Amino acid sequence: MERQWSFSVKSTRALALIITTISSAIVFLTFFSNSLIRSNSSLYPTTDSNFQIDLSPIASISDSSLVSSRASQILVSTRFNPPENTSGSAKIPGFEQKARGGESFVKEDQVIIANLTSIKVIELPSNNGDEEKKKKKKGIEECDVTKGKWVHDDEYPLYTNASCPFIDEGFGCQTNGRLDLNYTKFRWEPRDCDAPRFNATRMLEMIRGKRLVFVGDSINRNQWESMLCMLFQAVKDPKKVYETHNRRITKEKGNYSFRFADYKCTVEFYVTHFLVREGRAKIGKKRRETLRIDAMDRTSSRWKGADILVFNTAHWWSHYKTKSGINYYQEGNEIHPKLDVSTAFKKAMQTWSSWVDKNVDPKKTRVFFRSAAPSHFSGGQWNSGGHCREAKKPLNQTFKLSDSAGKNTIVEEVLKQMKTPVTPLNVSGLSQYRIDAHPSIYGVKPENRRSQAVQDCSHWCLPGVPDTWNHLLYLHLLHKR
Numbered sequence: 001m002e003r004q005w006s007f008s009v010k011s012t013r014a015l016a017l018i019i020t021t022i023s024s025a026i027v028f029l030t031f032f033s034n035s036l037i038r039s040n041s042s043l044y045p046t047t048d049s050n051f052q053i054d055l056s057p058i059a060s061i062s063d064s065s066l067v068s069s070r071a072s073q074i075l076v077s078t079r080f081n082p083p084e085n086t087s088g089s090a091k092i093p094g095f096e097q098k099a100r101g102g103e104s105f106v107k108e109d110q111v112i113i114a115n116l117t118s119i120k121v122i123e124l125p126s127n128n129g130d131e132e133k134k135k136k137k138k139g140i141e142e143c144d145v146t147k148g149k150w151v152h153d154d155e156y157p158l159y160t161n162a163s164c165p166f167i168d169e170g171f172g173c174q175t176n177g178r179l180d181l182n183y184t185k186f187r188w189e190p191r192d193c194d195a196p197r198f199n200a201t202r203m204l205e206m207i208r209g210k211r212l213v214f215v216g217d218s219i220n221r222n223q224w225e226s227m228l229c230m231l232f233q234a235v236k237d238p239k240k241v242y243e244t245h246n247r248r249i250t251k252e253k254g255n256y257s258f259r260f261a262d263y264k265c266t267v268e269f270y271v272t273h274f275l276v277r278e279g280r281a282k283i284g285k286k287r288r289e290t291l292r293i294d295a296m297d298r299t300s301s302r303w304k305g306a307d308i309l310v311f312n313t314a315h316w317w318s319h320y321k322t323k324s325g326i327n328y329y330q331e332g333n334e335i336h337p338k339l340d341v342s343t344a345f346k347k348a349m350q351t352w353s354s355w356v357d358k359n360v361d362p363k364k365t366r367v368f369f370r371s372a373a374p375s376h377f378s379g380g381q382w383n384s385g386g387h388c389r390e391a392k393k394p395l396n397q398t399f400k401l402s403d404s405a406g407k408n409t410i411v412e413e414v415l416k417q418m419k420t421p422v423t424p425l426n427v428s429g430l431s432q433y434r435i436d437a438h439p440s441i442y443g444v445k446p447e448n449r450r451s452q453a454v455q456d457c458s459h460w461c462l463p464g465v466p467d468t469w470n471h472l473l474y475l476h477l478l479h480k481r
């Protein structure tokens with residue numbers, strides 16, 4: 001795989017300067033507002049020692065009226081093959097390092113000029129610079145990243161079915177035959193701040209020597225697989241990523257721990273639909289399934305000691321899946337003859353929060369709780385012919401969050417009363433636009449597809465929306481340590 005790294009330039013102001021300077025036969029690197037830096041986790045140089053700059057047309061400047069389309073074919077690219085025309089393969093480690101760091105290297109209104117011996121950042125003459133600075137967006141730490149919009153981004157997806165071996169059948173829409181791939185090309189853009197792009201290397205460095213643990217239902221498996229895929233793009237030797245017990249990801253098995261050997265970290269997933277313990281109890285003469293809303297899931301001993309914990313639970317708290325609450329919820333030896341879902345959910349969340357307060361050391365561990373991800377069934381529910389197949393693009397507006405919102409409110413209240421700080425990962429609103437991004441019929445291989453009527457409008461195709469949830473997780477880790 002050729003790894004290449006490029007920047008595109010969109011300002012006409014810059015062009016005049018660029019052209020002038022090119023004629024003096026010097027090498028240029030141009031950066032603009034951080035958001036325009038076209039860099040991507042999977043697109044970084046493969047060698048650390050040598051940095052060569054080559055001039056070949058790669059970026060086109062679209063919104064330029066001053067420059068002819070030919071002239072606008074200006075390139076500023078860095079590549080690691082010896083370029084023909086630049087006798088100077090510039091070795092500028094300091095620059096490389098800063099440039100790779102990406103985010104806040106060069107400001108708006110600045111241009112970098114580099115030759116073999118020196119690098120200079122210069123201010124661009126600008127008449128509206130002051131105005132632009134006033135509008136400058138907030139730092140990520142003081143901005144509500146849930147407010148924003150989905151924008152088309154040609155550098156998305158961050159990985160493909162071919163570059164990630166961890167996508168299981170249920171989320172492998174492309175492998176299962178989905179042909180329209182526009183849904184993979186959207187990036188969430190917060191309205192009030194510039195969010196740095198996801199940088200897999202940086203994420204791996206942040207979790208070096210640590211355990212990143214996802215605990216929850218299959219939607220958290222969705223997010224966990226996405227995280228594996230995103231991180232995998234920064235790994236040079238695929239053999240150095242492996243499941244510690246050689247387990248293959250399937251829907252059935254629930255405990256996985258993938259080790260990224262070069263970073264001595266693990267990215268783990270424990271399935272537990274309710275966070276609290278599913279079990280059995282004798283009711284009358286029969287043993288029946290119950291849910292212990294006063295006790296944690298049996299795998300909880302395994303989550304202890306994690307450095308980052310990402311919890312979720314939501315979808316299973318429905319009347320259907322909880323036997324309508326009749327003889328289902330259990331506390332101690334008592335089985336509630338009938339209990340409504342909200343009350344049971346609240347009790348379970350309190351059980352969970354006590355466990356966290358008791359077992360998690362906030363100095364060591366960061367805890368996240370991901371909000372409910374919306375489903376998008378039309379014309380029925382998941383078990384009654386609901387569908388979402390027709391959707392090829394995101395909704396342009398969203399409606400009041402349904403069922404899941406009630407649970408979000410309960411979670412919010414429980415979090416407020418906790419001793420341990422827990423960061424809510426609020427994905428509900430932004431995911432609600434993405435009716436286009438569910439597997440629908442492509443959650444199963446064509447040969448296993450029994451009926452077009454069964455559609456999955458709850459989980460998410462990978463690559464896809466869970467990549468954004470992980471991007472938010474990354475932003476939190478990056479800025480609120």
Ligand SMILES: *[C@@H]1O[C@H](CO)[C@@H](O)[C@H](O)[C@H]1NC(C)=O
Nearest residue numbers: 054055056057083084085086
């Ligand atoms: C090298 O430069 C010459 C003259 O500037 C140009 O004609 C030629 O196309 C360039 N070659 C490459 C590979 O860019």
Ligand SMILES: *[C@@H]1O[C@H](CO)[C@@H](O)[C@H](O)[C@H]1NC(C)=O
Nearest residue numbers: 039040100101102199201202
């Ligand atoms: C990604 O992060 C690594 C490690 O912090 C850094 O060296 C690299 O330059 C970054 N890449 C980009 C494209 O910002």
Ligand SMILES: *[C@@H]1O[C@H](CO)[C@@H](O)[C@H](O)[C@H]1NC(C)=O
Nearest residue numbers: 026114115116117118119120
């Ligand atoms: C590189 O740029 C510096 C400052 O702009 C200049 O003094 C120097 O002569 C240049 N070196 C070469 C080899 O062009």
Ligand SMILES: *[C@@H]1O[C@H](CO)[C@@H](O)[C@H](O)[C@H]1NC(C)=O
Nearest residue numbers: 161162163174175176177178
């Ligand atoms: C990726 O999806 C395409 C269909 O779009 C398929 O031909 C290819 O085999 C898939 N690759 C993998 C590795 O599953």
Ligand SMILES: *[C@@H]1O[C@H](CO)[C@@H](O)[C@H](O)[C@H]1NC(C)=O
Nearest residue numbers: 152180181182183185392393
């Ligand atoms: C996919 O996106 C491209 C480019 O934005 C657009 O031309 C095309 O119509 C879109 N396809 C669908 C099915 O929306």
Ligand SMILES: *[C@@H]1O[C@H](CO)[C@@H](O)[C@H](O)[C@H]1NC(C)=O
Nearest residue numbers: 252253254255298299300302
């Ligand atoms: C997951 O771990 C729990 C706790 O150690 C264990 O009881 C359970 O059998 C494991 N499940 C699987 C599928 O390995």
Ligand SMILES: *[C@@H]1O[C@H](CO)[C@@H](O)[C@H](O)[C@H]1NC(C)=O
Nearest residue numbers: 391392393394395396397398
């Ligand atoms: C959203 O899209 C629908 C149909 O695609 C259109 O009728 C409606 O006016 C749009 N709403 C907004 C707010 O753009």
Ligand SMILES: *[C@@H]1O[C@H](CO)[C@@H](O)[C@H](O)[C@H]1NC(C)=O
Nearest residue numbers: 146147408412426428429430
């Ligand atoms: C989550 O984000 C949505 C959309 O911005 C917002 O409406 C909702 O109130 C947020 N929920 C919480 C708990 O912050």
